[in-house]
Amino acid sequence: MSLKNQVQLITYPDSLGGDLKALKEVLYSRFAELFKGGVHILPPFPSSGDRGFAPLTYLEIDQRFGTWEDIREIGEQFDVLVDLMVNHISQKSEYFQDFLKSGRSSQYSDLFLTLDKLWEDGQPVQEDIDKMFLRRPLPYSTFQIGDNDTQESVWTTFGKTDPSEQIDLDIRSEMTKQLLASFFRNFKKYNIKIVRLDAVGYVIKKLGTSCFFVEPDIYDFLDWIMELAESLDIELLPEVHSHHSIQYKLAEHGYWIYDFILPYRILEAITNQSSTALCDYLQTRPAKQFTMLDCHDGIPVKPDLDGLLDTKEAKKLVDTCIERGSNLSLILSEEHKGEDGFDVHQIRCTYYSVLDRDDDAYLAARAIQFFAPGIPQVYYVGLLAGENDYERAKATGDGREINRHNYTLEEIDQSLQKPVVQRLLKLIRFRNSYAAFDGKFEVKVSSTEEVRLRWDYNDQYCELLVDLNTKRTTIQYIDDTNSVIEYTV
Incomplete structure (x- = not known):
């Protein structure tokens, strides 16, 4: 299949109404024309933790969310994307539970x-472990x-417990x-069109290497799984959080990749009112x-922007994010922190809150995202211009939950009335329907206080202008009557 160059939604199975049936109803009744690119349903499988990211199996749907039939029905109208944690499976899976019983x-x-399987006598060698990205x-x-008294040691890359929950x-x-x-x-049977390969960078274990993105072995595995997916008309999206050069290598080999650099670059441009780094990046990505x-x-x-950041400037931006209510995920291993101790892995917040709940700034950010080449994804909290959920983060003890609010149907309908959301929905419709986005992209010359991006296709064009001082965003385009229209986002 070929992916649609239109906007996708990202949501948990229970975050828009409570379960998959409610999600289907919300998609059909409120967003039928919005997410023509598809919907990424975060793991709906039975799981032993990490909000679905420790699946026991991919052959069942967690009964709290619904059934595979619900997924199939959503897939009749929307291209469905699901995750496959290709590196590991839950300790609670029937497969590992049987191993625990019978060895x-x-x-x-x-x-x-x-x-x-790695060391000939089964005894780990510290010299080999020292080379690994742990x-x-x-x-x-x-x-x-x-x-009995028998013990077995098995490889566990991830896991916060000992022994690990993820095998x-x-x-x-x-x-x-x-x-x-x-x-x-099974994915094919139930209308899954795209599979995200989570943690794929860790699948190769080879002594003498970092055991992370081991070349060329990683490509042999990816080629095998790509052939499998293509035989079932399924697209693959490898997910790798690492130095941006690894993403570029995947791109050179023809794989879809995630733009993990763009969110920071857009935040930086809007907050600092300077487009230089963003525009430089958009020209080379x-x-x-x-x-x-x-x-x-x-x-x-970090590590996605390693080598691209001035850490002094990054610290200032991170401080601003904290002032606006964000919390941080930090790099734990000393060898992967910066020389100056800069250790920020991720900034955890809603994007609307981190832009200080400024409607114009938020729409400017979305417009830049939608004009950047690629398939745009909008997270459900961002779709509804959600604000930081401090109570949920505190109650769960997980800082990521600040951006994981579960919306009731009533809350969804209330959010849809907000002017900023209505403006975003209009922008999504434009991104979905305007033909020039299938054409040629250009970063136009501009002042450092502006962002100018353009798409051309046959006789049509659309050009984005963001004034970073005023946060005013306009799109100029040619309509069906060959008239020049200016649209204020």
């Missing part, structure tokens, strides 16, 4: 990376097997490939990207 005699034992103190966890899959195993193929076939301002985590900073 090496488990029918599923070959799914997992016991240490003898997400926890040790890259493996030790488990008690059955009722890595051995992607070299034929059994793992068969399991992944069964997940993809790959075009085959999914764009975003906000998501279920936060605005990316």
